[in-house]
Amino acid sequence: xDDQLSFEGADELGQVWRDGLRPDPRLxxxxxxxxxxYLSPRASAEPGRYRTDRTPYMRAIMDALSPSHPARRIVVxxxxxxxxxxxxxxxxxxxxxxxxxxxxxxxxxxxLAKRFSRQRIEPLIAESPALRERVKPSRARDAGNTVLSKExxxxxxxxxxxxxxxxxxxxxxxxxxxxxxxxxxxxxxxEGDPVALAEARTRTFSWRSKVLLGSTPTIHGISRIERxxxxxxxxxxxxPCPHCAHMQWLEFERLRxxxxxxxxxxxECVDCGGIIEEHHKTALLKAGEWRATTDGADPGTIGFxxxxxxxxxxxxxxxxxxxMWEAAQATDEAKRSFKNGVLGLxxxxxxxxxxxxxxxxxxxxxxxxxxxxxGLFLTAGADVQKxxxxxxxxAWGRGLESWLVDHIIIDGxxxxxxxxxxxxxxxxxxxxxxxxxxxxxAKLAIDTGYESxxxxxxxxxxxxxxxxxxxxxxxxxxxxxxxxxTHVDVTEGGKKLRRGARLWTIAVATFKSETYRYLxxxxxxxxxxxxxxxxxxxxxxLPRGSDAEWFKQLVGEQLVTVxxxxxxNRLEWQKLRERNEAxxxxxxxxxxxxxxxxxxxxxxxxxxxxxxxxAPELLEHEKVxxxxxxxxxxxxxxxxxxxxxxxRVFRSSYMS
Numbered sequence: 001x002d003d004q005l006s007f008e009g010a011d012e013l014g015q016v017w018r019d020g021l022r023p024d025p026r027l028x029x030x031x032x033x034x035x036x037x038y039l040s041p042r043a044s045a046e047p048g049r050y051r052t053d054r055t056p057y058m059r060a061i062m063d064a065l066s067p068s069h070p071a072r073r074i075v076v077x078x079x080x081x082x083x084x085x086x087x088x089x090x091x092x093x094x095x096x097x098x099x100x101x102x103x104x105x106x107x108x109x110x111x112l113a114k115r116f117s118r119q120r121i122e123p124l125i126a127e128s129p130a131l132r133e134r135v136k137p138s139r140a141r142d143a144g145n146t147v148l149s150k151e152x153x154x155x156x157x158x159x160x161x162x163x164x165x166x167x168x169x170x171x172x173x174x175x176x177x178x179x180x181x182x183x184x185x186x187x188x189x190x191e192g193d194p195v196a197l198a199e200a201r202t203r204t205f206s207w208r209s210k211v212l213l214g215s216t217p218t219i220h221g222i223s224r225i226e227r228x229x230x231x232x233x234x235x236x237x238x239x240p241c242p243h244c245a246h247m248q249w250l251e252f253e254r255l256r257x258x259x260x261x262x263x264x265x266x267x268e269c270v271d272c273g274g275i276i277e278e279h280h281k282t283a284l285l286k287a288g289e290w291r292a293t294t295d296g297a298d299p300g301t302i303g304f305x306x307x308x309x310x311x312x313x314x315x316x317x318x319x320x321x322x323x324m325w326e327a328a329q330a331t332d333e334a335k336r337s338f339k340n341g342v343l344g345l346x347x348x349x350x351x352x353x354x355x356x357x358x359x360x361x362x363x364x365x366x367x368x369x370x371x372x373x374x375g376l377f378l379t380a381g382a383d384v385q386k387x388x389x390x391x392x393x394x395a396w397g398r399g400l401e402s403w404l405v406d407h408i409i410i411d412g413x414x415x416x417x418x419x420x421x422x423x424x425x426x427x428x429x430x431x432x433x434x435x436x437x438x439x440x441x442a443k444l445a446i447d448t449g450y451e452s453x454x455x456x457x458x459x460x461x462x463x464x465x466x467x468x469x470x471x472x473x474x475x476x477x478x479x480x481x482x483x484x485x486t487h488v489d490v491t492e493g494g495k496k497l498r499r500g501a502r503l504w505t506i507a508v509a510t511f512k513s514e515t516y517r518y519l520x521x522x523x524x525x526x527x528x529x530x531x532x533x534x535x536x537x538x539x540x541x542l543p544r545g546s547d548a549e550w551f552k553q554l555v556g557e558q559l560v561t562v563x564x565x566x567x568x569n570r571l572e573w574q575k576l577r578e579r580n581e582a583x584x585x586x587x588x589x590x591x592x593x594x595x596x597x598x599x600x601x602x603x604x605x606x607x608x609x610x611x612x613x614x615a616p617e618l619l620e621h622e623k624v625x626x627x628x629x630x631x632x633x634x635x636x637x638x639x640x641x642x643x644x645x646x647x648r649v650f651r652s653s654y655m656s
Contacts, residue, residue: 029062032098033090036130040123050090053286054312055083057237060290061304065091065210067099072207075303076214077229079344081316082306084214088177089124091212092157097130100155101174101205106198108183110148110161116179117147117159125150162194169197172204175211181224182215186475186570195224220346221561222571232303233296237310239288243274247289250309252325252343255318262322267309281313307344316342330399330537332517353558353576354519356551359542362523366434368406368545371395373434374535375403376609379596381588382423382446383581384455387413389423392585393431393441396593398606399537402518405431407550407582414451420458427466435614445470445592447584448503456488456501464502468595470588472508474572481510482594506591512557512573515540515586519555553582 027035030052037050052059061084064074078084095103105121107113125131134152136145148167150157160167162184176198188194195213202209215225236249248270257265267276276284290304308316321342328334336347366372375395382391393406408426412419430438445468448455459469464485485502518538535541542551557573557580593599 026068027094027098028066028068029091029094030059032094033062033087036097036128037090037093037124038127039086040127043120043123044086050086055087056285057288057290057306057310058083058087062087062090064302065094065212067208067210071300071302072209073211073213073228073232073298073301075225075228075232075301076212076306077217077225077303077344078214078306079216079308079311080341081308081311083312084306085120085179088179088212088214089120091175091177092121093124093128093131095155095175096125096134096150096152096157100153102155102171103157103175103177104168104171104173104198104201105157105159105177106162106168106179106184106194107159108161108180108185109163110167113159113161113167114147121150121157121159162198163188165189165191165194165197168194169201171201173198173201174205174209176202176209178211178213180215181213181228182218184224216340217344217346218340219571220348223346226346228301229303229305231297232301233292234294235290235292235302235304237288237304237306238291239284241269241272241274242276242280242283243269244272246271247291249291250307252307252309252321255309255322257319257322260326262326263319265318265322267318278313278318281318285310285312305344308342332538333514353555354516356548356555359519359555360548360551363542363544363546366403366541366543368404368543369431371405371431371433371439372403372541373614374398374401374541375405375433375439376606376613377442377593377596377598378405378431378439379589379592380426380441380444381585381590381592382444383584383588384414384447384450385581386450387411389414389419390581390585391423391426391444392582392589394586394589394593395439396598400518400593400598401535401537401539401541403541404543404546407546414454420454423458424462427462433613437613439613441466443468443592443596445504445506445588445595447472447588456503460501468504468592469501470504470506470591472587473505474509475507481507482591504591504595506587506594508587509559509571509573511587511590512583513559514538515583515590516555516559549579550582552577553580554586556580556583 033050034052039047039050041047046054052062061074061076063069064071076084092103092105095101105113105116107116125135135150145151148159150159156171158167158170158173160170162168162181165188168188178195178198181195184194186193188197191197199211202211213225213228217223217226220226238247238249240247246269250267251270254268254270255265256268257263266278268274269276292302296302308321309318311317324338324342328338339345339347371378372395374397376397378393378395380391380393382389389410389412391406391408391410392404393408395403395405397403410419410422412422414420427441427444430440433439443466446455446459448469448471455469459467468485482504483506484504486505488501488503518540521536521539523535523539524533556577557575559571560574562570562572
């Protein structure tokens with residue numbers, strides 16, 4: 001009996017040994033995700049077991065990342081709301097569990113990399129048992145699992161930012177996940193293109209490496225993901241018409257709806273003209289297939305394009321897209337956001353300089369130095385020169401409609417104290433409004449490019465509530481046109497003051513492009529105005545009294561395409577003439593409006609500003625308040641109520 005038990009025990013042990021030698025099932029990435037992946041309520045609106053069938057168009061993309069697929073580089077140019085990031089996370093989970101090796105995941109910045117790790121990678125590991133047992137739990141003294149580093153058997157995941165050259169060259173990588181590449185900086189710590197630096201880490205593994213590049217595109221001609229997609233075989237997802245079975249890829253131009261009624265949105269078949277409704281989408285996506293539309297310049301690179309038209313039922317509907325398109329008609333910036341984020345296409349910037357003579361001839365009959373009725377608050381842009389400071393004051397209204405209010409030249413270089421005294425006096429100056437009020441400056445933005453220490457010192461004394469020191473940066477690939485503020489050290493009187501000034505960083509290229517777009521807008525005719533038409537959002541009003549030289553400066557640059565040393569195209573602004581202070585001051589004043597919050601104000605805020613600035617009578621509380629008492633109004637009284645009760649001074653409380 002003992003011998004029999006002993007034999008049976010040995011047989012069971014042998015079976016365990018044989019099971020240990022048997023390789024894991026040969027799964028693709030999508031098969032692994034459907035078997036082992038669970039979505040966390042922390043990171044997903046649809047927690048629970050991951051289902052590739054929810055986004056069937058992602059199956060081929062995920063499976064191309066499997067080791068058995070011949071493609072080495074997979075490019076995805078896409079919109080938001082299509083499930084790309086979760087598919088990339090499935091690949092990370094697959095590598096940790098099923099195909100271990102060194103992996104590098106790159107986000108646009110180190111800060112975003114940390115957020116990606118906490119919000120995406122940690123829930124990925126915590127909710128999937130197959131991954132939990134392979135990645136050590138996070139402990140303060142355990143270097144194996146930190147925010148930016150995850151060790152697992154036979155492999156290592158490093159998460160870094162494209163702005164960190166050290167992170168990009170930290171180790172050789174068999175797997176490389178480059179997310180949102182169009183948001184990467186032009187150079188990583190001045191050491192070169194971050195995509196090229198990261199891909200150099202895969203050369204050790206040669207044909208065994210896999211690279212996934214994905215992004216929402218930005219501007220035509222400089223978009224990284226568009227450039228990569230164009231070198232691929234440019235695959236599109238073809239779906240069958242439910243009426244005639246004709247295979248076609250979804251185009252926005254074939255989305256139809258009654259004007260002003262986005263809820264009527266439907267798709268029209270390119271072949272039979274049949275109406276395809278939203279409820280057909282689930283079956284369409286399930287029956288779809290990827291087809292290459294070109295041969296591709298690089299046989300090792302395959303490319304996929306996805307728009308939000310493919311977004312599954314319950315995520316972003318065709319009615320939602322129609323509604324977003326109608327809302328985007330207000331400004332070119334909104335149209336660009338729609339084209340990038342919803343359609344997954346690049347935006348074509350027009351950088352041709354408007355004709356200064358036509359702008360000069362369209363000057364309007366209102367006096368420079370006054371604020372027309374549509375202006376609701378004032379900002380100024382100050383450009384520091386060797387022998388003077390030039391300041392332009394702009395009024396802003398709804399839809400960022402703007403009016404040039406004043407052009408001021410303060411003689412004297414930044415080394416003279418009286419120059420800064422005169423500039424400081426502008427902060428308390430007011431300009432008469434057409435409705436009888438007196439408007440002061442809400443915010444003054446001043447460039448720090450020339451004599452930075454002097455600018456910082458003055459800005460610190462003036463106070464950050466009304467003054468914003470700014471630094472311009474090149475490039476269009478910015479998460480926001482304004483970033484900051486960051487604290488900088490200031491030297492004053494020979495003493496270094498830590499965190500003495502608050503510096504804002506602005507994307508001058510973005511604001512210059514916006515200015516040129518606004519200058520090209522056409523004014524309504526007198527007949528249209530009489531019929532109730534309004535000026536378009538962003539329209540730039542220019543007064544009599546501004547001279548020809550100022551107009552030449554306003555359009556003194558143009559946007560051109562240049563080739564970098566690596567052979568890539570890049571858009572940059574170049575001068576057409578020596579002087580362009582008017583354009584710079586306009587950009588700085590526009591940045592000041594952004595810093596003040598005008599791009600994010602609600603309808604209620606604009607309506608209250610109109611009531612405050614446009615009301616012909618004094619507010620009731622002004623008649624009883626003490627001079628130094630704060631105003632309870634939206635616009636707010638400027639420091640002290642004026643002695644003459646007929647003069648009203650407003651500065652928006654939102655600005656500080």
